[in-house]
Amino acid sequence: MEAALLYTVTMLTLAGIYAALTLGLNLQWGVTGLMNFGVLGFVAAGAYTSALLTAVPSGTHLGGFGWPWWLAWPLAALAGALLALPVGAISLRLRADYLAIATIGIAEIVRLFVRNEDWLTGGPLGISGIPRPFEDLGQPWGAVAYLLLVAGVVALLYAMAEATAKSPFGRTLRAIRDDEDAAKASGRNPAAFRLQAFVLGAACMGLAGAMLAHFFKFMGPDALDPVTATFLVWVMLIAGGSGNNRGAVLGAVAIWAIWAATDWLAGQLPGELATRAAYIRLFLIGLALQLILLYRPQGLIGERLPR
Amino acid sequence: MLELVNFYLIPGLVLGAIYALAAAGLSLAYGVLRFAHFAHGDLMTWGAYAALVAVGALGISAWVALPLAVLATIPVALAADRAFYGPLRRAQPAVLLISSFGVALMIRAVVYFVWGPTPQAYARGFTPPLVFEGMRIQQRHLMILAGAALAAFAAHLLLSRTRAGRAMRAMADDPDLARVTGVPVEGVIRLAWAVSAGLAAIAGVFLAIDTQLTPNLGFNILLAAFAAAILGGIGRPWGAALGGLLLGVAEEMSTYPLLGGAPLLEPAYKTGVAFALLVLVLIFRPQGLFRGMG
């Protein structure tokens, strides 16, 4: 019974973290039309920032500084934003596909950096001993409390994203996405608006990274991979309905449920077959994305424009 | 000096030749189809593993298996186009780009499923390098350079001297005008996929000969291929090939211990050179690089 509860809580927590990522990507791609294929880079920036600030002191990496999480998380969001700033400033005035390539590049650089700068990140060993908020409540209540914290953060991000979408700022972003020339003609500077959206989205990703690191209580170069940290988020957003925050959250939960369920199913298979089943799952997620693009391009919930 | 040539320049040229083939195929697909094809790296991987099957089944060398790898890769690109890209022909390039990202995952999943994650090689054993007056060059490097030059020359002839090549360049210039001029657009698109996938397969096999086969073989150099394509002006295969050569040499040279004993750049960051160059190009020459395929 308790194992089942713990499993459910774990899955819901991860779904919540994905919802934060998807909301960030929705601001970038759904609302503004910016293609970020390097979500992983911003997640890593936030995860490592929070990990270093909160972990117990260790000889294998810089710090840790033993800060409380509530002080570190805003800085994790800031780290994501700071990483996005130069990338955005360089590539946002260019075409959409160049940004996609540049963001893959930044994710690659971040990956190289955390793997090789041992003094800072612990290199391949990573950072362990990251405290999880509320863990002194014991199990399962500590996990439940952490889930509530994640849910609270997601609710906050959702509320902010909704407010943004309805604000003049959000309307301008959509106007730029749909018709850049018209937006320019009405005296707005698309590059500045795009940069703000890109940076805000990256801040969401940084925060999600922090939540992930504290949930795992560990962060290392192999804890994040492009498939789960970037591709899955894209599938979630497109499945849910890009441009729509409710769709983003719904897509995150739905796709995560499928992902986790198939993971569990694959785990029931014996040995070699279980690893192979994971590849089938990868294939099917790719196929699902194609089918959504072909037959339901607006996603589960299409974009509904606020008045 | 010889050390520079043997350990930096020659490997740089070899890597550059592989980048050149990859980037030329990528650029051609971009020119005709007008979207960044993110599954190009995985087409390379597919070609490399197809050659592995031929090597294992027929007992031939990877060089001889090259045409078979090309033949095995072209249908994958055509199938992806038919099933996924074709119905999205009128969609925004961004949608096609995302779709190709999905195709990349699907190809990689199949590679993992069939061949597993363990690195493999075409052949074992050691061939001594050829030595000319202190210049040492691996036989496989010589063959990769020659093979890449041959493939690039063939692609160049196809594009510049044949009716189909002219049609591809015309499509890259102006697809609507090509249509009213009587070019069978879908046929030309299929041909472009075939050439692009063929070049990808050759690049993949060469890369696997030089290193080893892993399911991420092609994806790992996708960023470099894009950087090379943008460097040479995306949509222009010839420029992309030059960009690739430049990038390969730059990447290898970047670790040369020019100042005292320390390398210019820690070798671990070598793959970051592609990105750094990409950023420089994006800052200083983003425009002027993408008109047509001349």
Next chain:
Amino acid sequence: MTLLVARNMTGGYGEADILHGVDLTVAPGQVVVVIGPNGAGKSTAMKAVAGLVRLRAGSVTLEGADITNCAAEGMVARGLAYVPQERNVFPSLTVEENLLMGAYARPAAAREGIGRAFALFPDLVAKRRIAAGSLSGGQRQMVALARALMLTPRLLLLDEPTAGLSPKLCALIFDKVRAIAAAGIAVLMVEQNARPALAIADRGVVLTMGRNRAEDSGAALLANPEIGHLFLGGAAPDEADAA
């Protein structure tokens, strides 16, 4: 027998119709000029004939064969060549390669076609190896015309061939249009330079708001005071020619 018969052409881009039942007829060897204010649907009518705009109703026949909504890429083989208003050459291809593209559907006819093209536009001979994108506007228009003539179509559609050209070049293009018609190739063209175009036209068609407004011989339309007032700027013919 009439060469082109377009009846009741109705359609446009997406939801809204631009054409509301446009009729166009062209006899062999004729020059027919379509005039009208901006937004009248002149270019859309040309595109509809060329297969680039889908018609919801109406029909287009070429030499009695139904070509309504046929694929644009098959029109060249049916004897219909279309020159769009803008972007009508392949900029990175050389002049000669542009001409060869015109013969894509029948490569065997390329050599002969190039000979005829250079005879009609001798200026292009010296430019044959130059990228079409680096030519002047007038030269590009010539390349576009020459490319469309490569397979000797029976009907040539021109969308504002003189747009943006100097009066001297306009006169040259109109001369070429007459020469093309004299060789037996009918020309259907949209023109903003209405007076000089009607002056060389066998027939003129006036479109407004996606409908036929008037149709007569070119000379009769020029002489019609109402048409002159509404669509030819109302100015005296010689003044308008100079503009």
